Amino acid sequence: MIREHFEFRQTITTILADDPKEIAAAKSGMMAARQEVERQIALDSYFSATLEPYAPKDPERTPDRMARAAAVAGVGPMAAVAGAIAWAGVEAMVEEGATFALVDNGGDIALVSDREVKIGIYAGASPLSGRIAFLVPPQEEILGICTSSATVGPSISFGTADAVTVFSPDVAAADAWATAICNRITPEDTPVLDALPGTGIRGVLAVIGDAVIRWGDLPPIVRARVDERLITAGNDWRHGRS
Structure with missing residues (x-):
């Protein structure tokens, strides 16, 4: 397996693949998606x-894709930008023939996989951070695994959750809903999850301190030791913070 860091302005990613051609395809797909977003903003x-x-x-x-996902989740379009760009990268890898392809864009992941993949959960100061992981089974179709945090990273959040991870085949929707849920969920107040049926969201895991909230269909969660050196930190498009 090849692991390559790719960075261009606010897009800071880790790409996993089996073939250098697939790495190149991911970069090309992400750059094309970025250009679409930049033209829209201009x-x-x-x-x-x-x-x-x-x-x-x-x-x-x-x-x-960003606007449609954000409209359903009730957030602004840029809440879905990282997931949408990761999605475009993996789509390009699949077009190149990849059966294993993963793009991690600052904690917003798109993947297809012919093998089991372990994805660690980093949740800042939570005592659970770095100690648990999802054991994601093989995925023939693209799957989004997107995480938002009110306590880690540069993105705007109005909540208190250390990590909210959302699973969906619509990677932009996973990203947008991760933001929306993170903005509103608390250990005592979870009605935001009532809006999820019918949205295409498969599962949600929220970590708030030592509390864990689960919704929907999640992969098995196993004990793990997350190597923080492998975490892909991203920048915020809107404010340029890193």
Whole structure:
């Protein structure tokens, strides 16, 4: 397996593949998606500024995915940007013939896999951080595994959760819902999860301190030791923080 770090402006990723051609395809796919987003922002700066759902006029594929996912989750389109770009990268790898492909864009992951994959959960100061992982079975279709945190990283959050991880075949939706849930969930208050049936979201895991909240269909969770050197930290598009 090849592991390669790829970084361009706010896009900071780790790519896993079996063939160098698939790594190149991932980079090309992500850059094409980035260009679509950049063109959208150049035409309409409100697209990148708003924290509310917003329907741009005649968007290209990646901004359209972002806006549609964000509208259902009740957040701004940029809440889905990392997942949407990772998604485009893995799609390009699949077109190149990959049966194992993973792009981690700052904690927002898209993958297909012909093997079992262990994905660690990093949750900042939570006592569970780095000690548990998802054991994701082989995936013939693209799956999004996206994480938002109110206590780790540069992205805007209005919540308190150390980590909210969302599983969906729509990677942009997984990213948008991770933000939406992280903004609102607490150990005592979980009604945001009531909105998930019918959205295509498969499962949610929220870690808040030593509390764990589960919803839907999740892969097995196993004990693990997460190597923090392998964590892909991202930048925030809206504010340029790192």
